[in-house]
Amino acid sequence: MQWHLIFNISKTLLLARLRQSVIAAVGVTFGITMFITLVSFMTGLNKLLDGLILNRTPHIRLYNEIKPSENQPVNLSLDYADHINMIRSVKPKERPLEIYNSQAIMRSLKEDDRVLGVAPKITAQVFFNVGAIDLNGIINGIDVLVEDQLFYFGDYVTKGNLRDLQTVNNSIILGKGAAEKMLVDIGDVIQVTTARGERLSLKVVGIFQLGIADVDNVQSYASIQTTQKLLGESNNYITDIHIKLKNLDLAPAMAPEYKKLYGTDAIDLQTFNAQFETGTSIRNIITYAVSITLLIVAGFGIYNILNMMIYEKMDSIAILKATGFSGKDVKWIFISISLIIGISGGTFGLIFGYIFSSIINQIPFETAALPTVKTFPINFNVFYYLIGIVFALITTYVAGFFPAKKASQVDPVEIIRGK
Amino acid sequence: MEKLILETNKINKYFHDPVTNQVLKEVSFSMKQREFVSVVGKSGCGKSTLLYILSTMDTEYEGDLILDGVSMQGKSDEELSRVRNEKIGFVFQFHYLLPEFSVLQNVMMPGLKLAKHSAQEVESNAIDRLKSLGIDHLAAKRASQISGGEKQRVAIARALINNPLIIMGDEPTGNLDHKNSDIVFDIFHQLAEETGQSLLIVTHDHDFASRTDRIIEMDDGRIVNH
Ligand SMILES: Nc1ncnc2c1ncn2[C@@H]1O[C@H](COP(=O)(O)OP(=O)(O)O)[C@@H](O)[C@H]1O
Ligand SMILES: [Mg+2]
Numbered sequence: 001m002q003w004h005l006i007f008n009i010s011k012t013l014l015l016a017r018l019r020q021s022v023i024a025a026v027g028v029t030f031g032i033t034m035f036i037t038l039v040s041f042m043t044g045l046n047k048l049l050d051g052l053i054l055n056r057t058p059h060i061r062l063y064n065e066i067k068p069s070e071n072q073p074v075n076l077s078l079d080y081a082d083h084i085n086m087i088r089s090v091k092p093k094e095r096p097l098e099i100y101n102s103q104a105i106m107r108s109l110k111e112d113d114r115v116l117g118v119a120p121k122i123t124a125q126v127f128f129n130v131g132a133i134d135l136n137g138i139i140n141g142i143d144v145l146v147e148d149q150l151f152y153f154g155d156y157v158t159k160g161n162l163r164d165l166q167t168v169n170n171s172i173i174l175g176k177g178a179a180e181k182m183l184v185d186i187g188d189v190i191q192v193t194t195a196r197g198e199r200l201s202l203k204v205v206g207i208f209q210l211g212i213a214d215v216d217n218v219q220s221y222a223s224i225q226t227t228q229k230l231l232g233e234s235n236n237y238i239t240d241i242h243i244k245l246k247n248l249d250l251a252p253a254m255a256p257e258y259k260k261l262y263g264t265d266a267i268d269l270q271t272f273n274a275q276f277e278t279g280t281s282i283r284n285i286i287t288y289a290v291s292i293t294l295l296i297v298a299g300f301g302i303y304n305i306l307n308m309m310i311y312e313k314m315d316s317i318a319i320l321k322a323t324g325f326s327g328k329d330v331k332w333i334f335i336s337i338s339l340i341i342g343i344s345g346g347t348f349g350l351i352f353g354y355i356f357s358s359i360i361n362q363i364p365f366e367t368a369a370l371p372t373v374k375t376f377p378i379n380f381n382v383f384y385y386l387i388g389i390v391f392a393l394i395t396t397y398v399a400g401f402f403p404a405k406k407a408s409q410v411d412p413v414e415i416i417r418g419k
Numbered sequence: 420m421e422k423l424i425l426e427t428n429k430i431n432k433y434f435h436d437p438v439t440n441q442v443l444k445e446v447s448f449s450m451k452q453r454e455f456v457s458v459v460g461k462s463g464c465g466k467s468t469l470l471y472i473l474s475t476m477d478t479e480y481e482g483d484l485i486l487d488g489v490s491m492q493g494k495s496d497e498e499l500s501r502v503r504n505e506k507i508g509f510v511f512q513f514h515y516l517l518p519e520f521s522v523l524q525n526v527m528m529p530g531l532k533l534a535k536h537s538a539q540e541v542e543s544n545a546i547d548r549l550k551s552l553g554i555d556h557l558a559a560k561r562a563s564q565i566s567g568g569e570k571q572r573v574a575i576a577r578a579l580i581n582n583p584l585i586i587m588g589d590e591p592t593g594n595l596d597h598k599n600s601d602i603v604f605d606i607f608h609q610l611a612e613e614t615g616q617s618l619l620i621v622t623h624d625h626d627f628a629s630r631t632d633r634i635i636e637m638d639d640g641r642i643v644n645h
Binding site: 002005012013015016315316318319320321322323324325326327328329412413416417 | 467471474476477496497500501503504505509511513515516517518519520524528529531532533534577581
């Protein structure tokens with residue numbers, strides 16, 4: 001194949017029909033622009049929404065759940081092993097929420113190479129005393145530094161400073177909703193009563209907003225030490241261990257492993273939040289469906305112009321064949337025309353896609369639910385630009401292939417005789 | 420003895436549309452190198468059909484065609500294209516040029532395809548051909564912007580670019596006025612005499628035919644005299 005010659009012939013034929021060729025290329029440009037813009041925006045949105053859940057959610061959580069024993073004594077007894085044992089009205093056994101030996105478990109977890117980090121946590125049910133009314137609340141005792149590092153908690157503290165939680169004794173960070181209900185602000189002191197009746201005064205050092213009303217109205221954060229003091233527990237007392245993995249996909253397999261190993265309950269993110277993946281995949285499907293539709297339309301544009309060109313160029317095809325060009329040469333001349341349209345249209349598509357997504361990225365998008373987001377999210381990823389150009393090439397190749405095949409089969413005798 | 424460059428052995432050709440009709444009947448003849456042959460016969464007797472077969476463009480026939488000692492039977496499209504490119508120069512009745520390209524590019528095209536010489540060499544060859552046909556001043560013009568007589572001379576230059584074994588022409592003057600016909604005929608005679616180019620030209624012009632080395636006369640698909 002003499003690609004240089006074939007390419008030059010294609011170029012000349014293309015330039016002779018410049019206007020139609022440009023229109024066909026604009027079709028491709030439009031399709032690719034839409035694809036890049038849509039996919040960057042949709043995946044940006046996906047990342048944002050996933051982040052909303054993922055940033056603040058452990059991949060695996062170890063805890064003790066209050067529930068009935070799975071193995072009742074009668075089932076363990078060998079005497080009744082071949083009986084069908086029916087027990088009614090089983091009640092949960094009293095079982096402390098504390099994770100035993102939590103320090104050792106955390107040390108062993110940190111040595112597992114699949115684990116990115118481990119954060120201890122205490123959950124305490126409390127009442128916030130506001131005048132004569134008691135509001136329900138939950139205090140999460142956290143290791144401030146680790147919590148920020150693994151779960152970006154600092155990003156959600158909209159007022160005050162997360163670090164003060166560690167440095168100021170008996171301090172608390174309230175959810176925005178709770179703070180508004182109690183009419184308190186940074187520097188104010190609130191009264192807290194635990195489920196067991198102990199009271200403590202806590203100083204508000206910050207206000208956070210996750211954008212999830214259920215959380216912002218009820219949850220609050222204090223340091224581990226403060227929470228232990230509040231509950232009157234020793235400084236080994238921990239109710240939850242939150243684990244972040246290097247690879248999220250391993251979580252469902254690892255949770256049962258830890259459950260067996262450490263004798264606690266373990267739940268993974270995927271089980272805990274089953275709908276999390278659904279939204280993402282639906283948005284992806286929409287993006288690809290729309291883009292492919294647009295490209296198919298563009299492909300028909302190319303198919304049309306090539307068919308028209310071949311119809312007009314019958315004489316030229318006959319001459320080329322009569323003077324020594326083979327059917328294959330002719331086929332590649334027309335496929336090249338199509339590919340030139342595809343590559344130039346696609347390249348402009350990438351450029352415009354980049355421009356459009358950059359513009360969208362500048363549009364202000366402020367919502368109470370998403371305190372860290374100021375503009376529409378865009379995911380700039382070279383990978384999508386690669387997919388875009390590959391899409392353009394495939395569509396134009398397919399659109400060009402059939403007309404080109406037809407051209408390669410033109411019988412020169414028929415054309416020359418037909419005059 | 421001069422070697423045979425073209426040989427046919429009992430070529431039969433049928434058309435099946437609308438009814439089966441045998442257009443060529445047992446056509447056998449041969450041509451030596453440096454021969455100038457004309458083909459004459461009534462309209463519809465199968466001259467063009469024969470020429471399309473000889474030029475390898477039409478492959479649906481019975482019998483054998485031997486070009487330069489090689490049978491064309493069972494050759495692929497690719498191989499036949501190569502034969503046309505290298506060994507055959509074709510001049511049509513209608514001046515078939517590529518209208519998007521310049522005169523020079525049209526002449527160069529088969530040479531570039533053959534790729535035996537560099538693009539520069541092909542270009543200088545093409546300019547030489549145009550000069551010898553007296554149309555080098557048209558080199559840069561678009562093929563669609565020149566007159567019919569000029570187009571036919573460009574087509575001849577194109578047919579000559581790869582120094583083909585044989586030039587075939589199907590009534591190459593059929594669409595030209597008297598003056599241009601004479602010019603084209605003169606070119607063919609000149610080629611035959613000066614360069615020893617083998618030529619096989621279908622014509623209606625008896626004057627022209629009588630000045631060739633040999634006349635093949637056809638009637639109703641048969642060669643009746645050669
Ligand atoms: N495609 C075709 N289908 C059917 N018959 C054809 C076709 N082409 C040519 N013919 C017939 O073949 C015969 C020879 O045609 P042609 O070779 O063009 O004659 P000439 O060139 O000698 O005038 C004519 O009778 C013509 O009608
Ligand atoms: Mg004819």
